[in-house]
Amino acid sequence: MIPKTMSVMRTIAPQKLGLFQEKIPEIKNNQCLIRLERWSVCGSDIKSGWDHKKNTRGYPICHELAGTIIETKSEKFNVGQRVIALPSPIDIGGLCEFMVGIPEYMAKIPNEGDLSSWVTCQPAGTVLYSCQQIGTIIGKKVLILGQGGIGLSFAAIFARSGASQIICSDPIDDRLSFSKKVGATHVINPSKASIDDAVAEITDGSMADIVIEAAGYEQTLNDAFRLVKQYGKVIIFGMVRDGNNPSTLTSIATHYLLQNCPTIIPTVGGRSADPIAHIQAMVDLKERGWWDPGELITHQLPFSKAQQAYEMYASRKNGVVKIVLHDD
Numbered sequence: 631m632i633p634k635t636m637s638v639m640r641t642i643a644p645q646k647l648g649l650f651q652e653k654i655p656e657i658k659n660n661q662c663l664i665r666l667e668r669w670s671v672c673g674s675d676i677k678s679g680w681d682h683k684k685n686t687r688g689y690p691i692c693h694e695l696a697g698t699i700i701e702t703k704s705e706k707f708n709v710g711q712r713v714i715a716l717p718s719p720i721d722i723g724g725l726c727e728f729m730v731g732i733p734e735y736m737a738k739i740p741n742e743g744d745l746s747s748w749v750t751c752q753p754a755g756t757v758l759y760s761c762q763q764i765g766t767i768i769g770k771k772v773l774i775l776g777q778g779g780i781g782l783s784f785a786a787i788f789a790r791s792g793a794s795q796i797i798c799s800d801p802i803d804d805r806l807s808f809s810k811k812v813g814a815t816h817v818i819n820p821s822k823a824s825i826d827d828a829v830a831e832i833t834d835g836s837m838a839d840i841v842i843e844a845a846g847y848e849q850t851l852n853d854a855f856r857l858v859k860q861y862g863k864v865i866i867f868g869m870v871r872d873g874n875n876p877s878t879l880t881s882i883a884t885h886y887l888l889q890n891c892p893t894i895i896p897t898v899g900g901r902s903a904d905p906i907a908h909i910q911a912m913v914d915l916k917e918r919g920w921w922d923p924g925e926l927i928t929h930q931l932p933f934s935k936a937q938q939a940y941e942m943y944a945s946r947k948n949g950v951v952k953i954v955l956h957d958d
């Protein structure tokens with residue numbers, strides 16, 4: 631039996647989730663109804679949604695979602711199929727118990743295996759998409775700025791793609807231990823040592839062929855342009871943005887650009903022509919045993935403790951990397 635109403639959470643004030651009871655949506659032709667069972671907390675929620683200004687209806691939050699189809703009007707998806715689903719652009723966000731699934735926004739998950747691990751294929755899939763835009767990684771010296779869930783995913787994927795050096799930088803030592811676990815060849819804590827000197831020494835003075843900005847700060851964006859070798863590549867993944875002020879401008883030291891002339895590649899999987907293909911590809915690679923992004927999960931909490939989960943994630947304390955919420 632499908633209940634009539636469900637719990638929905640959205641941000642109602644900076645860093646405050648509000649709980650709403652809302653009608654369970656009806657599905658139209660070609661759609662499915664999904665009972666959500668896992669929700670994973672994402673840095674982009676913290677950057678763009680968590681600080682969102684007061685809004686009585688609430689600001690939608692959460693897009694890393696997995697669950698089971700309980701009703702279908704789609705020929706491609708049967709009842710009982712487990713899926714990763716992206717909220718549609720007109721949706722209420724993903725921090726809710728039931729969601730309308732649209733085939734173009736759903737990836738099939740195998741019946742076996744822990745759903746918490748599977749849901750992490752959503753963020754890892756967006757990193758896979760980013761890596762697909764870089765060109766060859768084999769034999770390259772790569773520097774990754776930021777070792778949250780995204781930066782660590784880059785490290786794990788590069789380790790499996792033949793990078794010659796995987797240099798990871800983060801001011802939190804716990805995260806650097808994690809970096810080594812997933813495949814970093816070198817780690818740097820920029821709050822303890824000069825990152826410029828460290829990268830020069832590790833790369834024998836050549837600097838990095840590829841720099842990934844996965845931290846989302848003005849300073850790390852400038853670091854990327856400065857630490858890349860001449861004619862190297864800078865991949866922008868992190869969001870440099872103040873949630874309350876999306877039009878804030880970012881300062882860039884343009885002399886780094888003119889000195890190093892990098893190719894700059896901003897990547898956003900969700901804005902690609904097919905926003906689900908790279909997530910399905912990550913699911914298939916995990917199934918094959920290539921890499922399990924579930925190893926990045928450090929904490930799991932029930933859905934009803936979402937407020938606490940978001941606070942823990944934003945604090946970056948107690949070794950937190952990836953938090954997955956499960957149904958109560």
Ligand SMILES: [Zn+2]
Pocket residue numbers: 672673674693694753
């Ligand atoms: Zn995300």
